Amino acid sequence: MDYTPRILIVDDEKDLREILQFNLASEGFEIDVAASAEEALDMALENYHLILLDVMMGGISGYKMADILRKERDLDVPIVFLTAKGSENDLLTGFNVGGDDYIIKPFSIKEVVVRIRAILKRGRGNEQKPSTVLECDGLKLDINRKSASIDEEPIKLTRKEFEILALLLKNGGKFISRHEILNRVWSDDVIVTERNVDVNIARLRKKIKEYGPAIKGRTGYGYCFDYQG
Structure with a gap:
C-alpha cells in the first residue's frame, strides 16, 4: 500500500476501543476513535478510508449511523460492523443499511486486520482503474x-x-x-x-x-x- 489508511473506531466500550486502537496502530494504520455515533457524526468522516462501527450503542445505533451516512450524507466510506448479534436478520440489516462487512464478537485482532486489509485492497484497486x-x-x-x-x-x-x-x-x-x-x-x-x-x-x-x-x-x-x- 502506497498510503497510510486512516480508520475511525466508533464504539462505546472504552476497553475495546483501546485494544483495537493499539493493535491496529501497531499494524501501520492511522487510528482515531469516537465513543458514540453522535461524536462520530460531528467528525469529518469523508477523510477516513474505513469505519469500524459498533452496532449496539446508547443513543444512535451503528445501523442508524450507517443509514445516515449512506442516505443523508451520500458517503461511501467502507463500514465494518462490530457486534455480538449474529443472526441472519442482524446480518441482513447490516448489509441493507450499507455495511461492507460484519464481524461478530468475540473476534481476534488478526481477523479484524485481515478483513480490513481485504476491503482496503478492493477500494484501492477501484481507484486505479481507468474511467469507464x-x-x-x-x-x-x-x-x-x-x-x-x-x-x-x-x-x-x-x-x-x-x-x-x-x-x-x-x-x-x-x-x-x-x-x-x-x-x-x-x-x-x-x-x-x-x-x-x-x-x-x-x-x-x-x-x-x-x-x-x-x-x-x-x-x-x-x-x-x-x-x-
Whole structure:
C-alpha cells in the first residue's frame, strides 16, 4: 500500500476501543476513535478510508449511523460492523443499511486486520482503474467516480446497488445468477444470503425509475438488464 489508511473506531466500550486502537496502530494504520455515533457524526468522516462501527450503542445505533451516512450524507466510506448479534436478520440489516462487512464478537485482532486489509485492497484497486462510463439511453454509471445519473440528474445508490447495476449493465441481456452476484459484489468472507440480492434489486428498481422494469428476474436464472426503450 502506497498510503497510510486512516480508520475511525466508533464504539462505546472504552476497553475495546483501546485494544483495537493499539493493535491496529501497531499494524501501520492511522487510528482515531469516537465513543458514540453522535461524536462520530460531528467528525469529518469523508477523510477516513474505513469505519469500524459498533452496532449496539446508547443513543444512535451503528445501523442508524450507517443509514445516515449512506442516505443523508451520500458517503461511501467502507463500514465494518462490530457486534455480538449474529443472526441472519442482524446480518441482513447490516448489509441493507450499507455495511461492507460484519464481524461478530468475540473476534481476534488478526481477523479484524485481515478483513480490513481485504476491503482496503478492493477500494484501492477501484481507484486505479481507468474511467469507464456505462450507458443505457439516459441512464449513466461512471465507474471511476462511482456516480449514477438519469438524464444528467444524479441518483443516489448505495455501494452494493451501484455494483449490482454496473454488473448487470456490463453483461447486457445476459442473466446473472444470484450466487454469481453474491460472489462478485460481496466478498467471499462475508456471510450473506441470496435474499440479500433480492432486497437490493428491489430498492435499485425503485431508484432508477423508468429503467427499473429493465431489471428482469427469472427463477433459476437470476437477473439481467434488458432495456427495450
